[in-house]
């Protein structure tokens with residue numbers, strides 16, 4: 001009997017979600033995964049008033065907040081990746097993110113004073129986490145899980161696929177990809193990596209993966225123009241500006257999508273040299289760096305999983 005194959009697209013967590021599930025009960029698995037995705041969105045959304053993120057943000061400078069164990073896990077992981085990346089990854093950058101968002105709407109750069117005031121709130125020491133509670137020390141501090149939440153959700157979904165007996169599955173949560181097993185035809189899943197300078201859908205390489213996550217962060221993904229200059233959405237907590245990096249994108253391969261999500265954001269901010277050190281320090285599977293001079297650098301072993309689709313200068317580091 002042929003396998004039941006379920007393939008469906010949704011819009012959730014403010015992004016496109018694509019799921020492919022192979023297994024006899026694939027529609028039940030899909031329904032369970034969707035419930036979980038809605039639940040996680042209600043937990044981690046910056047904009048939903050009832051989310052745990054909003055609950056914590058509203059109490060900044062006021063009270064310690066008791067949070068669910070799952071939310072605590074996301075905060076603990078975020079803290080871990082902040083420390084590992086010397087704060088390049090920082091969920092406390094929200095005041096700065098909001099400042100740049102409103103600057104974009106006004107088509108006017110934020111003032112030095114506004115940036116300085118926002119940076120004062122963005123210090124990661126302003127978030128104190130204990131076993132079951134979290135506290136934002138100063139009024140106006142806010143967390144934003146935009147750099148890690150989708151990865152966490154992809155991990156949760158893949159655990160559901162496995163627990164419910166899917167033979168094979170694939171999820172693409174707004175560019176956070178994770179695959180379980182092999183495709184229905186027995187071949188490995190392939191993930192195309194977007195060329196940063198080309199229209200959406202043009203990939204410069206393909207990564208073969210099973211039981212792995214592949215996540216890309218890049219300045220080309222989301223940006224706004226102020227006075228005709230592009231400002232991308234990944235910020236540097238040292239300067240208060242979008243990171244001035246020598247990279248166009250970073251792709252991280254890891255068993256954990258949470259890890260790949262946080263590390264790709266961090267490595268993009270850190271740039272090629274420090275980004276490579278971060279990847280080796282993290283013990284994830286590896287990473288591919290696309291530089292501003294259109295060269296490719298990859299960590300050792302990644303070439304086994306990778307097929308370049310264009311002629312490019314390529315180095316193993």
Ligand code: AMP
Nearest residue numbers: 088089090091146147217233234235265
């Ligand atoms: P990603 O697309 O995973 O690289 O994450 C980018 C999103 O994370 C942004 O849209 C912000 O919501 C948030 N963000 C921006 N800069 C940082 C940073 N340095 N560390 C953590 N999150 C960030």
Ligand code: MG
Nearest residue numbers: 147261262265
């Ligand atoms: Mg990320």
